[in-house]
Amino acid sequence: MIQPVTYKKSLAGKSNAHLITFDDGRDYVVKYFQPGFEKTLANEWVAYCLARYLDLPIPFAQLVEIPKEFSAGIPELSQITQTQFQFASLYVPDCFDGHQVTEVPAISNRENLAGIILFDYWMCNRDRTRKNIVLCDNAQGSYHLWIIDHAEVFDSYNWVAEDLEALPVTLLKSATHQIMACFIEKEQDFYEQLEMIQTLPIHLIEEIVALIPNDWNVTSEERKAIVTTLVIRRKKILKKLMERFIKRVYQPIHLKVE
Numbered sequence: 001m002i003q004p005v006t007y008k009k010s011l012a013g014k015s016n017a018h019l020i021t022f023d024d025g026r027d028y029v030v031k032y033f034q035p036g037f038e039k040t041l042a043n044e045w046v047a048y049c050l051a052r053y054l055d056l057p058i059p060f061a062q063l064v065e066i067p068k069e070f071s072a073g074i075p076e077l078s079q080i081t082q083t084q085f086q087f088a089s090l091y092v093p094d095c096f097d098g099h100q101v102t103e104v105p106a107i108s109n110r111e112n113l114a115g116i117i118l119f120d121y122w123m124c125n126r127d128r129t130r131k132n133i134v135l136c137d138n139a140q141g142s143y144h145l146w147i148i149d150h151a152e153v154f155d156s157y158n159w160v161a162e163d164l165e166a167l168p169v170t171l172l173k174s175a176t177h178q179i180m181a182c183f184i185e186k187e188q189d190f191y192e193q194l195e196m197i198q199t200l201p202i203h204l205i206e207e208i209v210a211l212i213p214n215d216w217n218v219t220s221e222e223r224k225a226i227v228t229t230l231v232i233r234r235k236k237i238l239k240k241l242m243e244r245f246i247k248r249v250y251q252p253i254h255l256k257v258e
Contacts, residue, residue, distance in 0.1 A: 002088075004030075004066055007074045013131075015040055015151045018076060019091060022064070027091040030064065031151070033083045033216060038158050040151040042218045044087045046226060047123055047150035049208040054196055056119060057112050057146045061089040063213065083215040092146055095137070098130025098176055106142040106183070113180040114189035115196070116147055120177070121241045122197055122233055123153040124167045128174045145180075154229070161225040169237055171244055181250045190242050190250075198234050205230055 008019040008027065016034045021027050033041055044061070051058040063085040071077035107113065120128050127149070135143040151157050155167050184190075209223045218226075 001065060004070050010076045028088040029091050031087045032080050038217055040157045041087045041216050042212050043153045044150050045212055046208055047153045054115055056115050057109055059090040059092055059146060064088040085213045092134050095134045098133045101135050104143055108138050108142045108144045110183040113184050115193040117177050117180060118193045118197060118242060122238050124155045125153045126155055126172055127152040128176050130176050133176055161222045164225045164229040181253050187246055190246060194239060194242055202231060
C-alpha cells in the first residue's frame with residue numbers, strides 16, 4: 001500500500017478533501033470520514049468501482065492508510081478522527097473544471113459521454129455540476145473529459161437505508177449533461193450503455209459493497225439497501241429515465257443543430 005510523503009493543501013468543498021503526495025511520486029485527493037457526511041466515502045468507493053468496470057473516465061483511486069504520526073504534524077489533519085482507511089483519488093494535473101472553460105469545441109472521448117449520463121441516473125447523482133468534471137486540453141482545442149467527486153450519489157452524503165427506497169425518478173437538472181449531450185453523435189450510444197449497466201454482474205455489485213471498510217459505519221442493512229437499489233433502478237427505472245432524457249434534452253439539442 002502506498003504511503004503519504006508530503007502534505008500539500010486542503011481542497012475547496014465540503015468533502016473534507018486534501019492533496020497529498022505519496023511514495024509512488026504522485027499526488028492524490030484524499031477524503032476523510034467526517035460526521036455529518038457519513039456516507040461520503042462509501043459513495044465514492046461504490047461509484048468509483050462501478051465506473052471503472054463500465055470503463056468510464058474516472059481517475060484511478062484506492063483505499064489508503066494515513067499513519068497517525070503523519071497526520072499529527074499537520075494542523076489540517078490533526079483534528080480529524082481518522083478511520084483506518086481513507087479514499088484516495090489520483091489528482092489530474094494541468095486541467096480545468098467546467099467553470100474554467102468558457103467554450104468546449106470538441107470532446108476527444110465523446111464515446112464515454114452517454115455512459116456518464118446514464119451512470120449518473122443509475123446512481124442518482126444530482127451533483128454533476130461543472131465543478132465535478134475535469135477537462136484536459138488536447139491538441140487544437142479538444143478536451144479529454146474526466147468525472148470526479150461522487151460524494152453525493154444516492155442523492156445524499158448522509159443517506160440512511162430508508163432514503164434509498166425513495167430516490168428521485170425525475171430528470172436531473174444538469175447543465176453539464178446538456179453540454180455532454182451536444183457531443184453524443186447517435187441515440188444508439190445510450191442504448192449500448194444501458195445494456196452494459198443492466199448486464200453488469202450482481203455479484204460484482206455485492207462484492208464492491210462488501211469491501212466498504214467497516215469503520216465507515218455502513219450497516220449490514222444499508223449495504224443490502226445499496227445493492228437492492230442499484231438492481232431495481234437499472235431494471236425498472238433507468239430505461240424510462242434514459243428515454244425521457246433523449247426526448248426532452250438530447251433530441252431538442254440536436255434538432256437545433258440541424
